[in-house]
Amino acid sequence: MGSMVRAAGLRGLPTLVDDLGGDGRALFAAHGVDAALTDTDDAVMPSLVAGRLLEAAAADRDCPDLGLRLAARQDTAILGPLAIAIENSATLGEALDCASRFLFVHSPALTIAQVADPSGRPGVVGLRYGSTEMDPMPPQVCDNGLGLLHRITVLLSGGRYGLRSVHLTHRPLAPVACYTEFFGADVRFGQPAAVLRVPVSVTEARVDGANRVLREVALDYMRAHFPAPEQPLDEQVRRLITQSLGSSPADIAAVARRLQTHPRTLQRRLAAAGTTFDQLQDGVRRETAHRLITTTDLPFSQVTAMVGLTEQSALTRAVRRWFGKSPRDLRRDG
Structure with a gap:
């Protein structure tokens, strides 16, 4: 049996499908999922089913940039208790480390890691988004996941954070302008991994309004209720x-x-x-x-x-x- 993901990861998808002229609830039902689960904080579904739903929604509505559109409607709230720990980290580096260590609370199949710059430029690092179950990741999963990572980084930093370029593992599904407009940077396709290339200094950026006590409470809660997979x-x-x-x-x-x-x-x-x-x-x-x-x-x-x-x-x-x-x-x- 594959791993699970919090249903909140697809929060906003039923409404997005409706807005595109489809029937979000019917689409979810066709895959054996109650669309109402996306509005709950504790429901889970198989990771592979969530991935198939994203791909099916894009095909059903003939919307090749659906993953990006969904990311634009989402924020840290879909991450549940992990969101509290991330939002109350002192720096972006601390928030990224927290996400890397505790993303399993959202889904054990997803990973975020800081890696060497794929282009080998000094002073630049990569923020890599990946999956241990889907390799390569389905295009909509890749777009939505990396798009959400970008959006959360923008929200935490209070605006532009020096994004150099974006690497995606698939070919462009929509006009390239859709991608560059969303990310505000050059986007390269057919790359070995899904990566945001950012300045090393981004990890030192302060997160406004961070509350250390709230962060520790959230971390203690996750440690107690979500033991890391053995x-x-x-x-x-x-x-x-x-x-x-x-x-x-x-x-x-x-x-x-x-x-x-x-x-x-x-x-x-x-x-x-x-x-x-x-x-x-x-x-x-x-x-x-x-x-x-x-x-x-x-x-x-x-x-x-x-x-x-x-x-x-x-x-x-x-x-x-x-x-x-x-x-x-x-x-x-x-």
Whole structure:
């Protein structure tokens, strides 16, 4: 059975379908879902059903930018208790970290992570939106999720936040102007991941009206009522390495801090699980390098930085060890 998502994630969709000349309740009913659930705060539905509903609504109303239109009608309220913690974070960086750690409260299948800039520009980082169940994400899910992340960032920052460009994983479904008007920035299609490219300094921006007490109350509530999905230690470490790769230290000390443990303790626990930190890090680098080399045209110098290596020669040696060929040959044979 797949994971679930809060029905509030589709809040506004029945009305949007109605406004486009359709019947929102009937559309939901055809997929076995009561449209009224979207107005509740605790109802859930299968993530895959939610994704199919978005795609079906877009097809039914011949509305290729439906995901963006829905995002324009939504705000942090669809996130329930997570919204309180996000809105009362002191900075955007703190809000993003909170969203990254607790997005499972909204849906275990969705992820938000700060990653290295896909274009390799200094002073720029990526805010990546993804799914552990839908790869690639359906276009409307991608548009709605990244569109909502953009909208929430605008709301928290009080306006423009320096968005450099937007990466989407699919081809343009509507006129490109629909996307650039929504995001207010250049939009690139057919990219490996859904990403907002933003200045590193955006994480330091203050959130007006933040209340530390309310934030802690919300965090305590989520910890008590929504225990994080159990995940093997090696998977936790792999996830943290992946999130940090190329943008911040991904050594064992940094990962141990995120897991609130001592590096030596982490080493012992990984050994008991039959692996080591270096093996996990090497595996993440291998998978990331293969994806970037075979699915993008990024210069190898940028791939080097994005997998956390300092010299292109180190990438060449690693790729030969992993795949028995040079980066250039791997890209050619793809």
